[in-house]
Amino acid sequence: MNNSRAVIVVENREALRVAAASARISTQQGTALEIMDRSLGDEKDLKLLNKVLSSGHKSIIEHQTFSIAFNDVSVLAEQFIIEARLASYTVKSRRYVDFSGAGYVVPEGLSDAQKGVYDAAMGARFEDYQKLLALVPKEDARFVLPYCLRSNFFMTVNARELIALIIAMLVGRGKGYPEIEALGAQLKEQFDALYPGVIDAELTRARACAPSPLSTEISDPREAMGDAELLSAPEDALALLNAALDFSGRYPENAVRSLLLDARPRELEMLHYVFRVKHISLACLTHFARHRIQSSVIPPVLTALAGGRYVVPQTVREHPEALAIYRHAFEDQAQAAKRAVDGHIQPENLSYFSMSGHQLDILLAMNARELMHFMKLRTCSRAQWEIQGVAGRMLEELAKRTPEIFGLYGPSCRFGPCPEGRMSCGNPRERI
Numbered sequence: 001m002n003n004s005r006a007v008i009v010v011e012n013r014e015a016l017r018v019a020a021a022s023a024r025i026s027t028q029q030g031t032a033l034e035i036m037d038r039s040l041g042d043e044k045d046l047k048l049l050n051k052v053l054s055s056g057h058k059s060i061i062e063h064q065t066f067s068i069a070f071n072d073v074s075v076l077a078e079q080f081i082i083e084a085r086l087a088s089y090t091v092k093s094r095r096y097v098d099f100s101g102a103g104y105v106v107p108e109g110l111s112d113a114q115k116g117v118y119d120a121a122m123g124a125r126f127e128d129y130q131k132l133l134a135l136v137p138k139e140d141a142r143f144v145l146p147y148c149l150r151s152n153f154f155m156t157v158n159a160r161e162l163i164a165l166i167i168a169m170l171v172g173r174g175k176g177y178p179e180i181e182a183l184g185a186q187l188k189e190q191f192d193a194l195y196p197g198v199i200d201a202e203l204t205r206a207r208a209c210a211p212s213p214l215s216t217e218i219s220d221p222r223e224a225m226g227d228a229e230l231l232s233a234p235e236d237a238l239a240l241l242n243a244a245l246d247f248s249g250r251y252p253e254n255a256v257r258s259l260l261l262d263a264r265p266r267e268l269e270m271l272h273y274v275f276r277v278k279h280i281s282l283a284c285l286t287h288f289a290r291h292r293i294q295s296s297v298i299p300p301v302l303t304a305l306a307g308g309r310y311v312v313p314q315t316v317r318e319h320p321e322a323l324a325i326y327r328h329a330f331e332d333q334a335q336a337a338k339r340a341v342d343g344h345i346q347p348e349n350l351s352y353f354s355m356s357g358h359q360l361d362i363l364l365a366m367n368a369r370e371l372m373h374f375m376k377l378r379t380c381s382r383a384q385w386e387i388q389g390v391a392g393r394m395l396e397e398l399a400k401r402t403p404e405i406f407g408l409y410g411p412s413c414r415f416g417p418c419p420e421g422r423m424s425c426g427n428p429r430e431r432i
Contacts, residue, residue, distance in 0.1 A: 004077065019060050019063045049198070074149065079289070098133065107148075136322050145355065172206070173209050173211065269367045273368070275364045281357050291366075382424075
């Protein structure tokens with residue numbers, strides 16, 4: 001497993017007192033501080049928490065937070081973890097950092113023959129990455145990196161969400177991936193030291209999670225471009241927004257511009273949109289997954305490898321030597337994956353053959369307020385070029401449907417000063 005580790009680096013033991021006080025406050029006399037004084041963070045408090053949690057009142061444990069360092073885990077595990085949206089993440093950027101020496105995770109359970117195929121393929125991909133680094137920017141060379149690439153990142157999360165993540169890793173959709181299960185076991189052991197028995201009690205109540213199908217039919221590689229299709233939108237979004245504005249009474253009718261510049265444009269949250277985002281790379285997927293106020297349906301990483309589609313950066317396309325290296329990388333990886341399938345590799349372990357440039361489709365739902373935030377970040381010229389292009393297509397679809405609202409959307413400079421500072425492009429868009 002190459003020492004993939006999940007280490008709780010910050011834990012607030014005083015939070016046990018806060019959680020216990022929150023368990024008491026709804027049923028006991030006294031002020032918040034008086035009740036806090038009765039909570040000593042001892043065995044009595046722990047028994048109270050277990051009792052309240054067992055009755056379904058789980059919000060009390062959200063007062064406990066943890067900061068976790070994920071050390072030398074695979075990007076496959078990273079993608080699984082960052083889909084837990086009620087958490088904060090900071091990930092080492094593959095746009096700016098040279099990963100040629102990062103190394104890769106080798107999953108457990110490979111036979112000697114399977115490991116030979118695996119090591120040869122992953123070693124070749126890192127060689128391709130190093131060759132491309134001399135020819136194109138890092139952010140474009142990274143697409144040939146496999147999803148066994150070692151990643152390092154921090155996560156801060158409350159205890160309730162961490163419990164849900166651990167359960168998903170041990171008995172939910174992470175089960176079957178040895179690396180993810182092992183990371184879940186590490187987190188459980190550390191959590192148990194502070195809250196013994198809490199996760200075990202939740203595990204007894206955990207519902208079954210239907211597994212996603214994992215196809216081992218590897219399609220031949222082919223190039224594709226990202227796109228977006230608007231599947232669902234309000235029939236008359238402007239009328240609905242005006243009704244919300246009338247209800248709140250904050251702005252006169254048709255004051256869309258004023259609302260978009262408001263510090264709290266809650267009325268926009270009444271408008272909901274669903275997209276099928278097509279042919280985005282696994283690297284681009286992480287940009288979508290990190291937006292927390294959304295709902296998404298994301299297929300397993302193996303879907304991208306099996307589908308065969310991959311993105312080609314313009315810098316690569318314009319450089320004949322780089323293009324030859326790049327195309328060969330995807331063709332060679334597909335052949336290696338097929339040899340691994342012939343060698344009866346487990347589908348979960350085959351997932352690590354996926355490359356950052358392999359593409360899949362996702363379903364994505366956001367309200368208009370989160371879409372405004374998304375577009376501010378992702379249509380900015382400083383955004384990574386692939387997400388910038390897909391976000392532009394999404395905005396085109398929205399503006400075509402309701403230009404009175406979405407025709408005003410765009411990068412942050414449309415709403416005020418550029419937040420990029422010295423990194424600004426120096427060419428701000430017209431203000432709304």
